[in-house]
Amino acid sequence: MARVWDFFANEGDYPDFDADGACGRLARALAIPTVDGPSREETDWAAFDELEGHMRSSFPTLFSMAEVEHVDHSLMLTLPGSEPELRPVLLLGHMDVVPVVPGTEADWTWGAFSGHLDEEYVWGRGAIDMTDQLMGNLEALEYLLSHGGRLRRTVIVCMGQDEETTQEGARAMGQELLRRGVRAEFSLDEGGYLVSDLGRLGAPGRHGLMVYLAEKGYADVRLTVRSAGGHSSNPFGGTSLATLARAIARVVENGWPSEMTDLTRQMLEAAGGCTDVDPEVLRADRELFPYVTTTIAPDIITGSSSQANVMPQDMTATINFRLLEGTTCADVLERVRTLVADLPVEVKLIEEVSNDPSHVSVLDGVAREALEDACGRYFREPATGEALPLVPSLLLGASDSRMYECVCDACLRFSPFVADDEEVERGVHGTDERITRRAYAQGIRFLIRVLENACR
Template sequence: MAQVWKFFSHEDDYSDMSEEGACARLGRALSIKTVDGPTRDTTDWSTFDELEAHLRASFPLTFGRAAVEHVDHSLMLTISGEDPSLLPALFIAHMDVVPVVEGTEDDWEHDAFSGHVDDTYVWGRGALDMTDQLMGELEATEYALAHDWRFRRTLMLCFGQDEEMAQSGARAMGRLLEERGLRFEYLVDEGDYNIVDTGIYGAPGRFGMRVNLCEKGYADVRLTVRSAGGHSSNPFGGTSLATLSEAIARISRREWPVELIDINRRMLECLAPTITAEPLASLVRGGRAAIDANADAIAREFASRRELYPFVTTTCAPTMIEGGSQQANVMPQDMSATINFRLLPGVTTADVLRAVSEDVAGLPVEVELLNDAANDPSATSRSDGYGFRKLVDVASRYFVDPQTDEPLALIPAIVSGATDASMYERVCDTCMRFSAFVADADEVARGVHGTDERITRRAYLQGIRFFIRLIQETML
């Protein structure tokens, strides 16, 4: 039994929904190998055409009703509502999945692209990240249209082609919507797939789901040291490896500011009535006023904990080194290293580049920001408007603490990873990264970008119910 099942409620909603059909359609989608290549030119785009053909065959009412546009290899669907005074809603997802790590193919219980469906699970790369949500959004839309629900609010669905690589598809669609002068009431994208024990925030014995309203920025900085190399018996002036190591050490020793940013204050304000563990309990007692007054102490407490440390500071992680010698008695020539930064809101990629350049001053090191994936931190979305309130209302129906019969807390939060949602923040001030397609923590840790990715049938159906209800509550 999956642990998340115990939090499910109202599983009898929409009882005419076909479990077998929905799971079979997801399994077929998971069998289509929409893997990004290392570059755009090495991606097999025919698999994306195959996926689109499957979507059209699976959801004929949706594709028949919607205005369908291609933006490069991304898909944009518009189902017009009857009331133009209502801002449209936007469901987004990405069609691409990450590859299976070479050499681990046989570690899978079922082939990663088999789309195997059994009595408990639907298996395959993308079952959690995030073909399930793409298919679930379409299942919900098709259900609504099959029941002749009249949409008062326009619904758009945008499916990006390369979230796992460059996000060019979502970036292009976001820019196009901005050029058209569109604004959206709310947006829903993927979240972290978890139901979390709020004990990590000082509220033990309770559970919640995170709604990520912003994301940290991203920067890869490459360091390059050039050398003639030569015999290791005469390392006069040092080696390129020694210089590169010194540069990495200096950069890693920098202490970035620790700060309790606004989203963390909102999170603690949400949880404050249930926080009982010290020292946080004393620091948040009194709600937002106390949180603001004790912000520095709370930030230091977060920074001391592995689970919370990334959310109060910019992080620096050296991840790649290239060019080392293949023999112990040969000095390396040109060497490079890549350092990954995740930027707290308030820090920009320009700030990172400036800091790295300062840290290596005096060393013969070239510094380069790799721009392909660099992003400043996103804007922080609203948690006080219509979209967030409706998301809470619907989630409260389907995710309940079995010990108290109370809805799980929906916790405003920041995510360290990148999502396509940030590409739409210029057209929407309520970008919510939330997954109703949940799994146990060990399933998420192992399966997302790892081995034996899968989702339980019950979790998949519960996620579809969430989206059907969200359509019912906000579109009709």
């Protein structure tokens, strides 16, 4: 079976880098259950303090040279560069991990928080999302600082407390940086964890690493139909369920139009495929569909009757939209209202959870040079030795990154810590999350080289 490390090159770089030590430190971090939620009050913040203690003892040079601050329960390290006129680099990450799905604890080969380490893998919740990159950032900085001391460019490490739930930590750190007047050169946050097959993008047999320059927006819209219910023997005027079903069908059947965005075109171009494609062609592909449209997913329905001879009373449905660049939550609300205007349906945007799409970041200058150089050095096609391209793309989910748009025009979501496809499918928020030792070490080499290029 082909493995992701078939794409690795130059694993002998930085020969005195202690990869085994780094894996051991990651394993110990994974043993600390920094689960956030379900609410702020129910979060065990002591676990976050324990993780900080582990970081302090693991990276003594970094912690002695950096200014260490707590922003809410998040942790921010500022490592002042010797040339303060250079714009800082932000290394972003989150300390929190998602809980284990109740009832699946015993399905884990090793306990989710056992911090198990074997010949091939480091196991545990957070191994790919994203304690690996969080600890890897610190490993790379510790290595650089203990080999040649202070950097020219300031590095600010922002470690959030609640990316998986409310993102209050990242919001607070972004606002604090804004208050201080920081303008960052670029930021680096979690990304795709994968070496991607570019066949779907029109480049069969080729692979690349995705760098996400933007995130889709998110909107939950609630439809409510009121009814007093009554006996099913006289459903004169229809039931609330029938009306709600019609409203949902209207919204879904009038799908959002397709559009080829500039970012999708950049993605096709970097992958080496044809850019002159009708977006309807991409829409017909299961995986590319969300890149060319705002998606519509009715997910929740409540209030139905528990008996067939009783008509339902008030009913609600929640439809989840993922917004393509250029579409706002207000557009979504207006479109739904228009589509169901002739039906007795109330339409409401759930504002607390909804947000417009992120900005589209620029990838150029220092960031582009440093990332492309490291991609070329550490990731190659096994058959030809050709360097893997960096492919700009759109993140379909969400990350903390958009909280830093206020201080940075280049919020890059990119992970050099890669896993085999099936590991990603199973492991991100799933059972038996793990990362290979080789991938962890390679990711750290990648980051050392990026920081050498961008900050030394």
